[in-house]
Amino acid sequence: MPKPNELNSDLETRPVVVLQYLTLIHYRESVFNRIASDPRIDFTICCGQKSPYQKMRNFDPQPPLKVKWIKNFVINITQMHFLVWQWGAIVNLIRTRPNVLILLGADPHILSSFPLFFIAKILRVKVCWWSHATLSGQGFLGRWLRLFFYKHADGILAYDEVGRLRLEKAGVNPSTMTTIWNCLNDGDYKLSSSDQRVAKKDRTMRVLYIGRLYRDKKMNLLIEAAAILKDRNVSLVIDIVGDGPELAATKEKSAALEVNDVVRFHGAKYDDELTPFLADADIGVIPSWAGLSAIQYMAAGIPVITEENRGMNHPPEVSAIIKDETGAFFDFESAESLANTIETTFPNVESLSNSCLNLVRERFTPEAVKEAIILGVLKINAS
Numbered sequence: 001m002p003k004p005n006e007l008n009s010d011l012e013t014r015p016v017v018v019l020q021y022l023t024l025i026h027y028r029e030s031v032f033n034r035i036a037s038d039p040r041i042d043f044t045i046c047c048g049q050k051s052p053y054q055k056m057r058n059f060d061p062q063p064p065l066k067v068k069w070i071k072n073f074v075i076n077i078t079q080m081h082f083l084v085w086q087w088g089a090i091v092n093l094i095r096t097r098p099n100v101l102i103l104l105g106a107d108p109h110i111l112s113s114f115p116l117f118f119i120a121k122i123l124r125v126k127v128c129w130w131s132h133a134t135l136s137g138q139g140f141l142g143r144w145l146r147l148f149f150y151k152h153a154d155g156i157l158a159y160d161e162v163g164r165l166r167l168e169k170a171g172v173n174p175s176t177m178t179t180i181w182n183c184l185n186d187g188d189y190k191l192s193s194s195d196q197r198v199a200k201k202d203r204t205m206r207v208l209y210i211g212r213l214y215r216d217k218k219m220n221l222l223i224e225a226a227a228i229l230k231d232r233n234v235s236l237v238i239d240i241v242g243d244g245p246e247l248a249a250t251k252e253k254s255a256a257l258e259v260n261d262v263v264r265f266h267g268a269k270y271d272d273e274l275t276p277f278l279a280d281a282d283i284g285v286i287p288s289w290a291g292l293s294a295i296q297y298m299a300a301g302i303p304v305i306t307e308e309n310r311g312m313n314h315p316p317e318v319s320a321i322i323k324d325e326t327g328a329f330f331d332f333e334s335a336e337s338l339a340n341t342i343e344t345t346f347p348n349v350e351s352l353s354n355s356c357l358n359l360v361r362e363r364f365t366p367e368a369v370k371e372a373i374i375l376g377v378l379k380i381n382a383s
Helices: 004-013 026-037 089-096 113-122 139-151 161-169 219-231 247-256 271-280 293-299 316-320 335-363 366-382
Strands: 016-020 042-047 066-069 071-076 082-087 100-104 126-131 155-158 177-179 205-210 236-241 263-267 283-286 304-307 327-330
Touching: 016 089, 026 042, 026 366, 042 089, 089 113, 100 113, 100 366, 113 126, 126 139, 126 366, 155 161, 155 366, 161 177, 161 316, 177 366, 205 219, 205 271, 205 293, 205 335, 219 236, 219 247, 219 335, 236 271, 247 263, 271 293, 283 293, 283 335, 293 304, 293 316, 293 335, 304 335, 316 335, 327 335, 335 366
Parallel strands: 016 042, 016 100, 042 066, 100 126, 126 155, 155 177, 205 236, 205 283, 236 263, 283 304, 304 327
Antiparallel strands: 071 082
């Protein structure tokens, strides 16, 4: 057993790590608290309180999580596009001079990240990007700039293997990269074993959608698929849990296609309110843009169906959806293909459910993500 002075020495030599973040966004609470509690690093978050994501909730920090509050100056262009300058971030970097500075993903929306990168380099602070590891979306100049920052960073914490391999192929040193995956809060993993699921007494397919209703989510495809399945005399129920700018249009389409008897709208639900829906569902459908909600379904043992991945159509969490293992993909913008995929997936729900639970436990829990982040940071500090 180590002596007390040896333990104190370890604490004194652990690297100081500053995560430059936007706000304390609620779905990060569990993983941030785990990182803060880990004795291997001295962890602080530097962030603002005004979120550029207008519908995202934040959480209040509790010890041992340390937060350095600064001010976010935000210009909202659309609901999902914005510009941010973080007042005080540069001063905090100069005063703190951490061993490792973590920045968010070479994101052109966060203007202050780029001077922070160069100042950290001048101060000989090691810099890494917590990143989707994408290169497209901003044209040739945007790709060149992102690749410049990724190549000159000391490390990259990539959300998935696809992104990591993309950067490796583009010439980024693979030894600097760590795949960390992604996760929700502990409370979103309550349904983590098949014995908690509701036993079905009939062969009704229970399909679930949870999330905001935006145009990009293509909810029209799910309503059209419901009409196709109803015409085939397939027994099904579709629960839509959420609100958003497309809710009224989605309800109108449901009425026009005469599927109100199988499509049920429940409005926005959070936390424990979601439990009965997750317990009852057989299949989760995300018509488009499958992000962290895919992990929410899979953590409850629900296989996920989403649109085939074309270019930047999905965030990196889509890599958790593995055909014939944890879910399935339907043809791009095809309601008929979605209906067929729902119907053919249903008989295999039990085996897919077990695969979902196993994959989530391996990669997508707060504990797994915390461990990957810390190992990645320690590798960067030692480089």
